[in-house]
Structures are given as C-alpha cells and as structure tokens.
Amino acid sequence: MTEATVDLRASPDELRARLKNPDYTPPLAQAVPLGIQHVLAMFVSNVTPAIIVAGAAGFGFGSNSPDFPSLIYMIQMSMLFAGIATLFQTIGIGPVGGRLPIVQGTSFAFLPVMIPIVAGQGVAAMGALMGGVVIGGVFHFLLGTFIGRLRFALPPLVTGLIVLMIGLALIKVGIQYAAGGVPLIGTPEYGSLANWSLALVVVVVTLLLKFFTRGMWSIAAVLLGLIAGYIVALAMGMVSFANVGNAGWVAVPVPFKWGFDITAAAVIGMCFMAVVSAIETVGDVSGIAKGGAGREATEKEISGATYADGLGTFVAGIFGGLPNTSFSQNVGLISMTGVMSRHVVTYGAIFLIACGLIPKVGALISTVPITVLGGGVIVMFGMVAAAGVNMLSAVKWNRRNMVIFAVSLSVGLGLQLEPDALQHLPKTAQILLTSGLLPSAFLAIVLNLVLPEEVD
Structure with a gap:
C-alpha cells in the first residue's frame, strides 16, 4: 500500500488523480467502510448460488437430513473463496491478478450447468461437480494467455443472448423458491398466501429502496429487502435458530470435501462457461478502468484478471467451493464513488475471508426462509435477463x-x-x-x- 493518509494540502486536481490511482490507499477510516460497502453490494448474489445448488442436490433449505450441515459449509466456502479470489485480483501473484479493485464471487451464470449435474442426487453428486469446477478453473486460467483473440466471436448478439438465457433458465427457480421451495412442490404449503406474502415483502421493499433512495440504501436494496422479509418472517414465527446454536465458531476448509470425480458433462459444461465468464471479466475490467480512471484497460490487466478468475475457481473447487468470477455490480459502485483504490477492495476481501471461517455466519444465513430468498432471487434473476435484453439493444x-x-x-x-x-x-x-x-x-x-x- 503506497499511501496511508490524505495530504490536506493537496489541490483538488491532485486528490482526484490519487483517487484514480489503483495503488492509492485512502485513510483507514475511509478505506474500511468503502471495502465493506463493496461486500454489501455483492453479498447476497455471492451466497445465493451455493444455496440453490445445495437445494437442487437435495440438502438445502428445509431439509432434516444429516447432510444439512453441508449447506452451511457451502455458504462458508462461498464467502471464504470469494475473499481469497478477490485478493488474487487486488494484490496479485506474478502475472496473476488485474491489480485493480475487482471483486470476485460465485456467478449465477454457472447455475444452469451446475443444477442438472447435481439435481436430486444429494452429496454424492458433488464430487462430479467439483471435478468440473477444478478442471474448468485450469481451463479458465489458460484462457488468460489468449482471451483477447476470442472477443471477435462474441459480439453483443451472442453475449446478449447468452445472458438472456441465463436469466430465463433461473427465473423458474425464483418462482419455486417464492412459493415455498422445490421440495414442497405438490404439498398444501406450496404456493400458500404466507409464502407469497413474504416474497412480496422482499420485492416491494427492494423496489422502493432501489428507486426512491440514493447512495448505499439504493446499492444494497436487495440485501435490505431480504432483511425486511426476514424481520416479517421472524414476527410470523417462521425462523428457526437451532442450526446456529449447533454450528461452531471457527472451521477451516477441507480439501476434497466432496471427493473428486471426472465426468464429461461437468467438465464440458464448466469449460464452456469458463469462456463466458472470461468474456464477462474482460467487460468488467474495461468498465472499472473506464469508470474509475477514465482510461482503457491494458492487455496486462485483462490477462491478469482472467488468470485470477481461473486460479480462484481452481482453488475453490479443491476445497468444495463453486466457480468464481468478477462481479459486475461492483463496477458500477466504483463509478459512483470515484475511488479506484484496489486496497479498498482488499479490506472487503479480508472481511469476507473472516466470515467464511466462522460457521455460525453460514448457519445464520441458512435461517433465512426459502420464501424470503425467493423474493430476492426473483429480482436478481429478472435483472440478469434484463441485462441480456439491454446488451441485445446494441444489435x-x-x-x-x-x-x-x-x-x-x-x-x-x-x-x-x-x-x-x-x-x-x-x-x-x-x-x-x-x-x-x-x-x-x-x-x-x-x-x-x-x-x-x-x-x-
């Protein structure tokens, strides 16, 4: 970190130049809150894929099976390796890392491929998924050597359609969760007024905050909407803290937690999605450089960020985590704050790592009723589809x-x-x-x- 304090004698132009420098470090009292802000902007989107994959496999929300603690572990790994992968980006290791304020996390983009691999097969299917994640991570890493040459094959017509299809593939999951969760289909509770009312609270509060507030209230609208739904669920007696009490205070990741199997479907699917994820990262790096520093991203930054994507995914897969990629919502946050410091994001990454090592945090997240989460993912998955339509508007x-x-x-x-x-x-x-x-x-x-x- 090159700067520790703000020089109050600096001119406005000098201060603006510092804020556009990725190597600049704001004072700690500013840097830490800015880093936490980045975490809040991506937190829900980061842990949700783990919850959905666990639910698809059969050990998710509402499960009384002995495999339920596996959900808590997956939530932990989502936070832990999002933080570690973010450090790969911000601090870097040799050619790895864009050394820009890039926030990493588990992407929704991989869900349409991951869900069919594990669907209804419980923990036994997770080994095959992890085999795909690890090999996909290696392939993703190798893309860093020639990622620029692939861009010609992915104009807005193709990328827009891909993003639209990701959203369309996930919308059904959002409705099922809002109605009560996939395991409850066919039961009287599925689609009940109580379930839908909780989901609607989340949707309404999210929309109100997104469009009638500013600053952090608007940026963290989905997170605050989920909190509002959670409070209502508490009042309705729909929240149980039993798993929080049973969870430990500290736990470390376990290598090959789910085993390691190689299947053609998982490997092909993950390698294909690595290409999609790499192109998304190119866009994010370009957006950060343009929005934060007013310049074009360099080839070194683009390749380094792609290397970090692949390495983060590879390491996460070794310890039972899901694929990592750059998070687009944080690109807009950098443009809004005007702070380009990569060290600000480093503080956020440290916070994520700390949360990932505490099982009680994962257990607390698992107390959120599935219908409350459903309200949030309806908004998030719809936004994915809408982003695809927006990209197609350039065609x-x-x-x-x-x-x-x-x-x-x-x-x-x-x-x-x-x-x-x-x-x-x-x-x-x-x-x-x-x-x-x-x-x-x-x-x-x-x-x-x-x-x-x-x-x-």
Missing part, C-alpha cells in the same frame, strides 16, 4: 441477426422446457443440452461465424 436487427437469435433461442429454450425430448440421448448429452444455455450459446456462436453478413 442491428436485420434478417440475418433475427434468424440467428430466433433459432438459437427456440432450440435452447425449447429443450429447457421439454427435456424429455432428448430422453433417448446419452445421460451426458441430456445434461448439457437440457440446460438450454449451452445449445443456445453454441448455435449463436457458430451461426454468427458461418452466416454471411447482409449487404445494406
């Missing part, structure tokens, strides 16, 4: 591009909605194709490369 909608979009969307969404259409294919092919995301992305990339451009 020139001629006949060629409309055909590419139509075919890719129809095939991908159709296979997702009707998975039995592929019942005669091998299991690996079923898992990959019924995700919807992979066939849509594959078709969009190939068609965009082979179909001739229309002449005006």
Whole structure:
C-alpha cells in the first residue's frame, strides 16, 4: 500500500488523480467502510448460488437430513473463496491478478450447468461437480494467455443472448423458491398466501429502496429487502435458530470435501462457461478502468484478471467451493464513488475471508426462509435477463441477426422446457443440452461465424 493518509494540502486536481490511482490507499477510516460497502453490494448474489445448488442436490433449505450441515459449509466456502479470489485480483501473484479493485464471487451464470449435474442426487453428486469446477478453473486460467483473440466471436448478439438465457433458465427457480421451495412442490404449503406474502415483502421493499433512495440504501436494496422479509418472517414465527446454536465458531476448509470425480458433462459444461465468464471479466475490467480512471484497460490487466478468475475457481473447487468470477455490480459502485483504490477492495476481501471461517455466519444465513430468498432471487434473476435484453439493444436487427437469435433461442429454450425430448440421448448429452444455455450459446456462436453478413 503506497499511501496511508490524505495530504490536506493537496489541490483538488491532485486528490482526484490519487483517487484514480489503483495503488492509492485512502485513510483507514475511509478505506474500511468503502471495502465493506463493496461486500454489501455483492453479498447476497455471492451466497445465493451455493444455496440453490445445495437445494437442487437435495440438502438445502428445509431439509432434516444429516447432510444439512453441508449447506452451511457451502455458504462458508462461498464467502471464504470469494475473499481469497478477490485478493488474487487486488494484490496479485506474478502475472496473476488485474491489480485493480475487482471483486470476485460465485456467478449465477454457472447455475444452469451446475443444477442438472447435481439435481436430486444429494452429496454424492458433488464430487462430479467439483471435478468440473477444478478442471474448468485450469481451463479458465489458460484462457488468460489468449482471451483477447476470442472477443471477435462474441459480439453483443451472442453475449446478449447468452445472458438472456441465463436469466430465463433461473427465473423458474425464483418462482419455486417464492412459493415455498422445490421440495414442497405438490404439498398444501406450496404456493400458500404466507409464502407469497413474504416474497412480496422482499420485492416491494427492494423496489422502493432501489428507486426512491440514493447512495448505499439504493446499492444494497436487495440485501435490505431480504432483511425486511426476514424481520416479517421472524414476527410470523417462521425462523428457526437451532442450526446456529449447533454450528461452531471457527472451521477451516477441507480439501476434497466432496471427493473428486471426472465426468464429461461437468467438465464440458464448466469449460464452456469458463469462456463466458472470461468474456464477462474482460467487460468488467474495461468498465472499472473506464469508470474509475477514465482510461482503457491494458492487455496486462485483462490477462491478469482472467488468470485470477481461473486460479480462484481452481482453488475453490479443491476445497468444495463453486466457480468464481468478477462481479459486475461492483463496477458500477466504483463509478459512483470515484475511488479506484484496489486496497479498498482488499479490506472487503479480508472481511469476507473472516466470515467464511466462522460457521455460525453460514448457519445464520441458512435461517433465512426459502420464501424470503425467493423474493430476492426473483429480482436478481429478472435483472440478469434484463441485462441480456439491454446488451441485445446494441444489435442491428436485420434478417440475418433475427434468424440467428430466433433459432438459437427456440432450440435452447425449447429443450429447457421439454427435456424429455432428448430422453433417448446419452445421460451426458441430456445434461448439457437440457440446460438450454449451452445449445443456445453454441448455435449463436457458430451461426454468427458461418452466416454471411447482409449487404445494406
């Protein structure tokens, strides 16, 4: 850290120049709150994928099985390795790390691939998932050597469709959670007024804060909406703290917690999503450099950030964590605060690591009723789909591009909605194709490369 205090004699221009310098460190009294602010902006989005994967596997919310503590462990790992991966970015190791204020966390983008791999198979399926995460992390790391050369194959037509498909694939999960959770489908409690009322509290409070407040109140709208829903759930007697009392105070990550298996579906799916994640990171690094420092990102920063993505994912997979990538919501936070210091984000990373080593934090998060979480993910998953539509707005909608979009969307969404259409294919092919995301992305990339451009 190069600076420890603010020179009060510095001119406004000098102060602005310092704030745009990634190596500048604001005073501790400013740096720590700014770092915690970054954590609050990404916290819910970071732990939610672990909760959804655990629920899909069968040891998530509302489970009374002996595997339920595994959910707490997964939440811990989400926080711990988000912090560690963020340190890879901000501090760096050799060529690894963009050395920019990049916040890492578990991305929703991987969920459409991870859910079919573990669906209904309990802890036994987690070894195969971790095999995919580890190998995908290695592949992601290698992308750092030539990531710039892939950008030509992923114009807004392709990237927008991919992001849209991610959102569409997850919206069903949000509705199921808001109605009471996947395990409750077919029971009288599923879709009850009590469940929906909690979810609606979260949605309404989130919207009110997002659009009628400013600053941190608006940035942390989803988190505060969840807190509001949680308070209502407490008043309704729908929260149990039994698991908090049983959880320990300190725990360390366990290597190969879930075992390690290599399956074609997990490896292919994770490697494909590594490409998508790497392109997202390029966009985030570019956004940080432009919004925070008013300049273009360098090739060294882009490749270093991609290396850190891959290394963070690899290490997380070794200890039973999920893939890590850069978090886009924090890019906007840097533009808003005007503070480009990577060391500010380092303080946030240290806070995440501390939380990840305390099981009681994970246990407390697991007390949030699934319907409350459902309200939050309805907003978050809808925003993912909306982000895809926004990216597609930059596309020139001629006949060629409309055909590419139509075919890719129809095939991908159709296979997702009707998975039995592929019942005669091998299991690996079923898992990959019924995700919807992979066939849509594959078709969009190939068609965009082979179909001739229309002449005006």
